Amino acid sequence: MTGNSRFAVSLHILAYLAYRAGMSVPSAEIAASVDTNPVVIRRLLSSLVKARLVKAQKGASGGFSLASTPDNISLLDVYRAVEPQPDHGLKHFSPNHKCPVGAKIESILHAIFFKAQAGMEAELAHVTVGQVHAQLHAVCPGKK
Amino acid sequence: MTGNSRFAVSLHILAYLAYRAGMSVPSAEIAASVDTNPVVIRRLLSSLVKARLVKAQKGASGGFSLASTPDNISLLDVYRAVEPQPDHGLKHFSPNHKCPVGAKIESILHAIFFKAQAGMEAELAHVTVGQVHAQLHAVCPGKK
DNA sequence: CCTAAATGTAACAATTCTCGTTACATATCT
DNA sequence: AGATATGTAACGAGAATTGTTACATTTAGG
Numbered sequence A, B: 001m002t003g004n005s006r007f008a009v010s011l012h013i014l015a016y017l018a019y020r021a022g023m024s025v026p027s028a029e030i031a032a033s034v035d036t037n038p039v040v041i042r043r044l045l046s047s048l049v050k051a052r053l054v055k056a057q058k059g060a061s062g063g064f065s066l067a068s069t070p071d072n073i074s075l076l077d078v079y080r081a082v083e084p085q086p087d088h089g090l091k092h093f094s095p096n097h098k099c100p101v102g103a104k105i106e107s108i109l110h111a112i113f114f115k116a117q118a119g120m121e122a123e124l125a126h127v128t129v130g131q132v133h134a135q136l137h138a139v140c141p142g143k144k
Numbered sequence C: 001c002c003t004a005a006a007t008g009t010a011a012c013a014a015t016t017c018t019c020g021t022t023a024c025a026t027a028t029c030t
Numbered sequence D: 001a002g003a004t005a006t007g008t009a010a011c012g013a014g015a016a017t018t019g020t021t022a023c024a025t026t027t028a029g030g
Helices: A006-019 A027-034 A038-050 A075-082 A100-125 A129-139 B006-019 B027-034 B038-050 B075-082 B100-125 B129-139
Strands: A054-057 A063-066 B054-057 B063-066
Touching (some): A006 B100, A027 A038, A027 B100, A100 B027, B006 B027, B006 B038, B006 B129, B027 B038, B038 B054, B075 B129
Antiparallel strands (some): A054 A063
8 A cells, every 4th residue: 555544544434423423333334434344443443442532332232432522632633543653764764874974864864854744743733523524514514 | 664765765865965065976885875775776866866856977987966056955855756645545545425424525634634744845845955964064074 | 131233353365565686788987 | 898887677575554254252222
C-alpha cells in the first residue's frame, strides 16, 4: 500500500458513530458503511477505545459509541490514537559519523521534521469530529 | 520499512553538495557519507536533476553539484522533488456510497488532509538548504 | 439458563513499497 | 584508448498494510 488508511478509516468510523447519535453500533454495521471487513473496524476501534475516545459494550446488543461529545474529540486526538509515531524515514537512516556532514545531519533533520510535523498537527488540532459530522448534514440532512 | 527515507537522504545529499561548495562530487563519495549504495544516491539525484535543483556531469571527473545557491533551495522544493504525492490513505479508501456517511465522507476527508498537508509544507517552505548547511558549520567549523 | 449476538485477538496470505545490489550501456575527461 | 562516472533496468529480501478465517469470551434477553 502507498500509505496506511488507519486515520482515514478511523475518521469515517467516528463520523458514523456521531451520525448514529449515541446508539450502540456493532462493528458489522460500520464495516458496511466503510465497505470492509468487521475485523478491520474492530482493530481500529481497539486503539480508539484505548485512547478513551470510544466506549465498547460486549455481548448481545452490544457495540460501540462515542465516549464524549463529538465536539470534544479533535482530529489530532484521533491521529495520535491510531497513527504510529511518524519517523519520516529517520529510523532507517544511519549516516557515516566519520564524515562531518554525516555526524551532524541527523539531529538537524530531526529538528526540521519535528517542526513540519507540528505544522500538520496544528491543523488537525482545531478540527473536531463534531465539525465533520456537521459537514455530513450540510449536504445530506435526511437521517435515514 | 516504516516510512521511506527519500526526503531525509535527499537533504543529506544536498547538504553534502553545499558543504563541498560547488565542486563536482561523484555519487560514490556522497554514498560514503550517507553509508549506502551509490545507486541509491543516483536514483534520488535523478529526481533532483529533473527538478532542476542539481546539475549532473557525466564522464570522468564528472559528478553532481547544486544548480543554484543553497539559499535559493527550500526544503519544500526538495520534498516535492522526491516524495510521491501524499494520499493519506485515500487511494485505498472506497466507502459504501449507498450509506449517507460513506457518500460524503470522502470529499470531507480530502479537504481536511489538504489543509494538514499545507500546514506541514508551510514549515518546509521557509527553511533552505543554506540554513541546513549553516547549522552544520555551527558545531563543526573545520572543513576537512 | 441458554442461545444468539457481539467484542477481542491471534494467525495467515496477498499485495505493495522500499532499499540494496548487480549488471551494463553510455558519455566524457585526460 | 582507457579510466571514470552517470543512467537505468532488473531482481531479491524485508517490512507494513489489509483482508480473511477462526475461535475464545462476554452479555442481553426470552
